[in-house]
Amino acid sequence: MSPILRKAALAAAALVLLGCSASPTGESTLLLNSPEQMNTLGRQSFEQLKANTPVEDDPALNAYVSCVAHAVLDQVPAHYGYGADDWEVVVFRDDAINAFALPGAKIGVYTGMLKTAQNQDQLAAVLGHEVAHVLAQHGNARMSQQQLTQIGLGITTILLTDRVETRTQKMLVGALGLGAQFGVLLPYSRSHEQEADVMGQEIMANAGFNPTEAAELWRVMAQQGGAQPPEFMSTHPSQSRRIDMLSQRAPALMPLYRQAQAAGYKPQCERLRR
Template structure:
């Protein structure tokens, strides 16, 4: 057991030197600079555009209308002065936002998100991942986990076929015990931050619950929550319903202040 103490010491030292807090006050491990993450985000967005056709016209105008209304409420302190929005021709109901201000929405999502408020739910959620620096936390945790497993193997002398098997089990334990719960906490956090953000932009936060009901109806079977990178749809809807106590007053205040987005549907 004593041979593994250096690993704990290294992990503690890294955690103390790179700790941060999310917008909701959760402690985070962030090993990379914002500039490094922005480069990663730009590279990923460029690659995405190379692999999938970009859609323009009415679909692009509709998505951009919703996205622009939501991003207008992002505080300037985050340093993103302009957001790039693209619609991609892909049947999967997916969207994403990347560090540096890049938003992608697949056409398949427009079959699930029935109106501007439901679309704002998804876009607000994805923007929240960026604001909460979840990408930084994710790659930092993966880097530290990978380094930790390598160091454990070296210190414990786990070599050969038997050692590889033990390391495989340790890796699985890290995935289900660390990386997937981290991802689930990110998703739950982004749901709440995104709900407030869309409400501040004048989109009805109550639509978020219906959006996830639509997702549930179209998604088929789900893996057990402990094996998934996302909370179950039922868990998300329960948390969103609870958060409406905060989001609805933000929505009402926004509407009273003249925030009334009118993004026309395609159909």
């Protein structure tokens, strides 16, 4: 192994060791970016989105989304370091069936999602799921995976320098690069989706929302899909498995839901049809 290659391999190994940590449900995960870096990125992306997408100013719609969001955010465990009032919640006027949460405490809900989610419990399921992606640092994990691919690309370039002619080398790196770029467009991994489903459903039950509505939301979404799947579904695939899992987990969460309701967590967010 050439000295330069050895250095690159050591650097990559050190990065992996530094970045490894456990996710909330105990899975080992690679995190190469600090929470501060991720928060900055999240805030920047959110500002860009606000500049490019019309923001819905209908007070009734905003009140509805804010009511559900804050009931959910109130149940985020304190050790994550977020207060319910830290979050900025924006309704975007867009027919796409979509919603997201970003590091830096940002939430966006599209008006298309408000037509799809049939009641406050289903909207809580969407928001619980999206907030869970942030809490579990899935964005960081996904980005770290891409960064690792970039490091791999660097090593491959060095490795190839001595051995193959330049044209072949360019072609090989190009093929890998295409893979790396494709990674940016990929949705969260199946394990991230499952973790967000599990965490989100528990958060919604703790907030006094009916956890059986989580599976119902995905059923509605699957029905509305038709030939062209809604945006949210195209980044959240494998809905039949997810519907099964969410239905199976709901009964065990009913006691949490009833406890929350008995303790006075009875969200009554008024949903207005448009």
